[in-house]
Amino acid sequence: MKGLIFCVFVIMMLTPARGEEEEQLEQLVESVVLEQEEEYLECFRCDLGFWDACYTTETNCSRGELCYTGRGRAADALDVKTLGCVKAEECDVETTVELFSNNTIFAMTKHCCDTPFCNSAQTLSGYTIGHLAVAFLTAWHLIEALT
Structure with a gap:
């Protein structure tokens, strides 16, 4: 039983929270958009x-x-x-x-x-x-x- 509780605890710690996941996705989209908007001089x-x-x-x-x-x-x-x-x-x-x-x-x-x-x-x-x-x-x- 202790092993099962430990596994659940590890999985919860390694899985990003829903808000963090959305924030990471938003940052990724912003960086791609900025790169595309960068014009060549x-x-x-x-x-x-x-x-x-x-x-x-x-x-x-x-x-x-x-x-x-x-x-x-x-x-x-x-x-x-x-x-x-x-x-x-x-x-x-x-x-x-x-x-x-x-x-x-x-x-x-x-x-x-x-x-x-x-x-x-x-x-x-x-x-x-x-x-x-x-x-x-x-x-x-x-x-x-x-x-």
């Missing part, structure tokens, strides 16, 4: 721009990423800019970047923000992009000729 993307000019497209960041505007300087003469998504730990950290296979390196710092399209940039026409490409190639050849 939308940002502008520009792989490489010069000065404040960047040809931008729209992109969706991965979970946990922020929008960023990266600013740097190549060869102490050319201001470069990138836009996009980045992990939070890469924000406000200066990194060096290899631009071409000829080891042209520039320092870049990514400044982050956390609202949709907060890394806005000017949009460029094809005409402006052409001028920028010519200016960049001219500067690149001049740098190569001096070294």
Whole structure:
């Protein structure tokens, strides 16, 4: 008889009360709903721009990423800019970047923000992009000729 009473007692202790069960279910539903409501951040993307000019497209960041505007300087003469998504730990950290296979390196710092399209940039026409490409190639050849 003592064994039966002990088993009943153990079962009662291990079985959650009805209120606790409902509370656990409610917490589970809330966490699933919050996860589904979490939207991916939308940002502008520009792989490489010069000065404040960047040809931008729209992109969706991965979970946990922020929008960023990266600013740097190549060869102490050319201001470069990138836009996009980045992990939070890469924000406000200066990194060096290899631009071409000829080891042209520039320092870049990514400044982050956390609202949709907060890394806005000017949009460029094809005409402006052409001028920028010519200016960049001219500067690149001049740098190569001096070294």
